[in-house]
Amino acid sequence: MDPNVSLITLGVPDVEQARQFYVEGLGWEPILDVPGQIVFLQVGHGLALSIFGAGELAKDVDPTLVPDEAAGAAQGPRGVALAHNVGSAAEVDAVLADAARAGATIRKPAQRAEWGGYHGYFADPAGTLWEVAHNPGWSVDPDGTVRLGPVD
Amino acid sequence: MDPNVSLITLGVPDVEQARQFYVEGLGWEPILDVPGQIVFLQVGHGLALSIFGAGELAKDVDPTLVPDEAAGAAQGPRGVALAHNVGSAAEVDAVLADAARAGATIRKPAQRAEWGGYHGYFADPAGTLWEVAHNPGWSVDPDGTVRLGPVD
Numbered sequence: 001m002d003p004n005v006s007l008i009t010l011g012v013p014d015v016e017q018a019r020q021f022y023v024e025g026l027g028w029e030p031i032l033d034v035p036g037q038i039v040f041l042q043v044g045h046g047l048a049l050s051i052f053g054a055g056e057l058a059k060d061v062d063p064t065l066v067p068d069e070a071a072g073a074a075q076g077p078r079g080v081a082l083a084h085n086v087g088s089a090a091e092v093d094a095v096l097a098d099a100a101r102a103g104a105t106i107r108k109p110a111q112r113a114e115w116g117g118y119h120g121y122f123a124d125p126a127g128t129l130w131e132v133a134h135n136p137g138w139s140v141d142p143d144g145t146v147r148l149g150p151v152d
Numbered sequence: 153m154d155p156n157v158s159l160i161t162l163g164v165p166d167v168e169q170a171r172q173f174y175v176e177g178l179g180w181e182p183i184l185d186v187p188g189q190i191v192f193l194q195v196g197h198g199l200a201l202s203i204f205g206a207g208e209l210a211k212d213v214d215p216t217l218v219p220d221e222a223a224g225a226a227q228g229p230r231g232v233a234l235a236h237n238v239g240s241a242a243e244v245d246a247v248l249a250d251a252a253r254a255g256a257t258i259r260k261p262a263q264r265a266e267w268g269g270y271h272g273y274f275a276d277p278a279g280t281l282w283e284v285a286h287n288p289g290w291s292v293d294p295d296g297t298v299r300l301g302p303v304d
Contacts, residue, residue, distance in 0.1 A: 003180040005195045008157060008234065010280055017277050025254025028155040043157040045197030045296060082160065102177025125169050128162055144197060 001098045007083035009050045011057030018051045032148045045144030081129035089118040095132045116151030153247045159235035163209030170203045184300045197296030233281035241270040247284045268303030
């Protein structure tokens with residue numbers, strides 16, 4: 001597993017409130033903005049920050065959660081995950097296997113993601129969530145700008 | 153406040169356990185390694201991950217905490233903070249003021265840091281911790297490599 005963070009996800013109680021803080025308050029330009037659902041912001045060379053519902057993040061990790069459980073599963077600062085993007089589905093499998101060998105707990109086995117890519121989640125020994133993802137619509141320009149295009 | 157994350161801090165219950173996972177398990181090369189205390193790893197262009205005690209992170213945010221309180225204040229995945237590095241102490245002041253204007257709660261007013269720099273903390277509306285720091289010993293090479301040198 002290469003040492004790289006591609007995306008920092010903040011699972012928040014209120015996406016619109018967080019969006020207002022970052023986009024309206026701090027003036028950060030969204031890469032992608034789906035009102036009330038998710039916002040992506042560029043926060044470094046090849047690095048994005050996403051603002052996502054805490055319950056939605058919990059459900060993305062464990063799709064078996066019913067909405068009430070999901071809402072309780074990740075609140076405020078607990079709802080943080082780091083993402084590590086790779087170039088193919090096979091690499092997702094390999095990275096999750098590497099992580100498990102290194103002592104991680106697989107929280108979501110590698111699988112097709114709802115958004116069209118392929119992903120899985122592991123938790124490091126302290127419980128920090130890492131999503132390992134192949135997103136064919138994600139690319140990084142030579143200057144480090146993250147592009148989020150459609151996934152066919 | 154520029155949209156940039158410089159450092160992701162994981163406040164963990166057991167630094168040595170987390171160090172073993174990242175350094176021994178995943179094979180990530182430390183930028184700086186203070187056994188049992190803190191480890192810095194390169195995780196992107198100009199981006200580092202630090203592994204730090206949850207109680208130490210809580211105490212860095214609120215130095216008035218006694219050790220027992222600090223240990224209870226940040227556990228596992230709750231102990232996450234993002235860092236935004238700037239070029240001077242004056243910029244730390246300005247960014248904290250910007251953040252407060254945007255709706256952040258100042259958790260630690262700007263002040264000299266124990267490690268020789270100057271920093272403060274704010275929490276976004278969801279409680280996510282951001283450290284705003286000027287570290288004269290931190291630099292980023294043209295290729296994005298983070299250097300952590302001594303602070304005079």
